[in-house]
Amino acid sequence: MLSLEQINDADHIVISLPSDADDALIASANALYSFILTQHKKVSFYSECEDSKKNLSFLPWMDKLKNSYPSSADMDIKLESSKDVFSFFKSNEIKLNSKMATSLYASLIARTKGFLNNVNGITFALAYELVEAGADVDSCNRYILNYNSLASLRLKAILLKKMVLSDSGETALINLEDSDLKCSGSTLKDAKIVVKDALSLPTVNRVIVKYKNKEIFNEGDLV
Incomplete structure (x- = not known):
């Protein structure tokens, strides 16, 4: 658990992110970085x-x-969940500035897929608080929900064309090949761009993307 007392006692703090950190975790880490700066502490950001x-x-x-770890730090905050950061701000009644609010709002919409997953009244109340605190909603929506590279869009067209349905239309199957990546200039991570569109089909509730006969994405109920 994050501890305000430990932050106050430290001189040089490192915020550490794991190699598989998602957008929600990275965005919330930015909020924490902003807060630590307001405490006049030396802080490093490592991933x-x-x-x-x-x-x-x-x-x-x-x-x-x-990507280089500082040698002089006396406190390492290893973040694993964006929810821990939200709890830290809430439990310590920390007053948010616009940078904190923007980062937390970005984390919130990344975690909920634009308020489509795992939302309730508390979620929307939190969103309202962040907007009132100065969150840059337009930038968050544009870059978190609607950002795509040209390469990923090219790959999307290829994979949607290759998609086949099975299990009476409930599963969308896509086989990704090296030639698809090469001709689009994309990476394996870009393949996830097809998931939301495939799940928008009325019968589909699961999308499976395979690469070299191994599943790299197996996801459902995202929209």
Whole structure:
């Protein structure tokens, strides 16, 4: 658990992200980075992930995210869940500035897929609080929900054309090949772009993407 007392006692704090950190976790880490700066502490931002996350470039402090671990830190905050960061802000009644609010709002819409998954009244109340605190909603919506690269769009067209339905139309199957990646200029991670569109079909409730006979995505109920 994040501890305000430990942050107050530390001189140099590192916020560490795992190699598989998703957009929600990275965005919430930005909010925490902003808060620690307001406490006049030295803070470093470290990630094992080498993905540049261009869709998150609008967030504050993304240029501070490094792959080299600082040697002088006396506190390491290893973040594993964006919910832990939200709980930290809430339990300590921390007053949000616009940078914190924007980062937390970005994390919220990334985690809920644009308020489509796992939402309730508390979720919308939190969103309202973040907007009132100065969250840049337009940028969050544009870069979290609607950001795509040209390469990913090219791959999307290829994979949708190759998609076949099975299990009476309930499962969408897509086989990804090296030639698909090469001609589109995309990466394996870009293949996930087809999931939402495939799940929008009336009978489909699961999408399976295979690469070299192994499942790289097996997802359902995202929309």
